[in-house]
Amino acid sequence: MNIEPARPTTKNPPEQFAGDVWVDPIIAPRDGDQRATLARVRFAPGARTAWHSHARxxxxxxxAGIARFGTRDGEIVELHAGDTLYTPPGQEHWHASAQGTFMEHLALLELADDPATTTVWAEHVTDAEFEGGAR
Known part of the structure; x- marks a missing residue:
């Protein structure tokens, strides 16, 4: 058994996020047999990720708050506290806080065999894509 040390809150990089987004790491792999990562991520109103996908x-x-999630086919779903969303391996998507409200979610994923390919980042989400006007 091991009590894991707390890790500091960090602000996510502007290359991957628009607006203010903070991450609190909760768990990270400790050795080669562990793959799970878990973080609490907090989004200011209207803040969002860039397009990205996850290998696993x-x-x-x-x-907390209202979350918006979008996919390349133009689908946007809104989720509320207590809702859970799964994005399958390789599906390009974005996540965000709805306008006018903060949003917090827990993000759980597994590292890829090559950790550098766990998350593949792409371009920023446009305002039209965020609002649901671009398909």
């Missing part, structure tokens, strides 16, 4: 998929569990 991702679970996102909303703990």
């Amino acid at each position: 998929g991702q679970f996102l569990h909303v703990t």
